[in-house]
Amino acid sequence: MNNQGHTKQQSTIWQDKATRLAYAELANVFYAREIPSLSADPDLDRLQRRLSSLPYYVERAATHIVLGEVPLELDSHNGCWLAKQRKCPQWHSDEAKTFYTANASVGLVVPVMVIDGGVTCVYLDTLDQTRDGLWHCNQFGWFDCSGNAVDEGEQADLPAKRYLLKPSKALMTAACCGHRWQYHKILPPRTLGLREMLLASSVNWANVRKKQQRK
Template identity: 80%
Template sequence: MNGPGHTKQQSTIWQDEATRLAYAELANVFYAREIPGLSAEPDPARLQRRLNSLPYYVERAATHIVLGEVPLELDSHNGCWLAKQGKCPQWQAEQTQAYYANQATVGLVVPVLVVDGGITSLYLDTLDQSRDGLWHCNQFGWFDNSGKAHGDDEYAQLPATRYLLKPSKALMTAACCGHRWQYHKMLPPRTLGLREMLLASSINWPNVRKKQQRK
């Protein structure tokens, strides 16, 4: 956490007023956003771990966002990305199958489409396992190569209608901005949590279908 790279990033942050202000605004927003959720944690031991790690993840997210290369407008005051909202995306099984069967790799940031209560939303997730023609996403569980959810009891609490989509700049942009639709009508965007804001800075924007190569 306090290695040479970290020190270099911190000194870069404080070199100009605009960047310093954006960093401070993001950190404040992230704390305000995460603390109410922590107050509902029933397990004291888990609450302690989450509280201990919160400053690290807030600092990391704010730093990565301020110093990153996300080609979207940043609203640092509200801690969100801004872009024009397009049409409601659709799951396309054949295109998804061709991509995940041959090109996807573990560690890739991917878009997941969730339909819950008539509301369609896009989320960011990461591929963390692959086996037997299935892909596992860190948050949304297992999918087959076509992008269809491969549910079991372990993921019974997740929305039943969820699809892994083939990454594109339009889909990744919509997910980063929290775009939502209800029966194809645009809704106000949802607020992204700390995890997804970090994932947005991990996308390889020049080629969203390939992992970002860490420098």
Template identity: 55%
Template sequence: MVKQNISDTKQSNLWHNEHERLQFAELVNVFYAREILLLAKQYNGEQLQKKLLSLPYYVERAARHISQGDVPLELDSQNACWLAPQKKAQPQFNEQNNKSFYSVHTPVGLVVPILVNNAGYTQVVMDSIDQVRDNAIHCNQYGWFASSGLSHQSDTKLLKPTKLLMVCACCGHRWQYKKVVVPRVLSLREMLLASMINWTNVKVPKLRPH
């Protein structure tokens, strides 16, 4: 009787089926192609080298979280994007709704929607709360916000998380002059954030496995 190598057994258990394995491979390929191009435009020399050295970790982490995750959206793994029908009406900012929510619910680690108006486009992007202090909320990328959702530094606006808004953010939905336009491509960081949303209840952080 031939004994199966223990490491081989562990490796095979990483994947539930061949479809999942194929999704992972397609996501890795797209993420590498996309991120290397972006890094080459943004960095050079030693900075670029450091970014490239850490890229495999983030690419494989994102691809694994997505292919083995539970995001209730259609995944286009060949283009590394989420798909869902887009609403004709663009999201609206409601200061009172935001204040009633964020005055009570401000857990660190919560993935939140942020309304951005840029170059004529209105879109919802994702960020995560990493600090809460003196009735102010700090998001990892977009900085400090009041509990009302108004930014301390820019015209971006923090929104109360709803499933509809998180779908908009995950799928890159955007509007121009209140009309639906082609969705934008999400960054590697945003794709990873999408896998960290607690889709059962988007108002509380997702429990992470130990």
């Protein structure tokens, strides 16, 4: 489809009342969710920068979510994805090593399992660099090719137990929906921030082990 056709298609989509309502609900809930956390920032200069950029990220996230192709149920009123929660995932080092040695690439959205205080969560992150057989995730730092976190001084504030998992639709779904477990018992889901909500629309759902091809 050429740019003119794509623009016309988007314009037609925005004429739909349900689409406009979902966008408005998402924007409202994202502002309500982000402003309290921003207000706790003690650095005034950083707070001002983050506040000035907030409208851009709210608009971008709401637009990508509404116009995206995420195969999950969207609760626009609460700003979250919905799907049935399954059993607690496990880290398999051999499976991760096979994938990250041969098939991973910078820019890929990946699932990271975090175990903190007996609570297991799966988060979305992106691979942003690689060196010496290691992979770096934008939020959760360095991992070896087996998916085990590598201690680095800059990662002192990150959870101690972090595992890079081989991407699968089940894991991506768990991350998008904020699924949590405590000793394999299902807990209420966590709330995703703007970054992860936007990452969900960047997943190549047709093949989660490859990067999404931008149109």
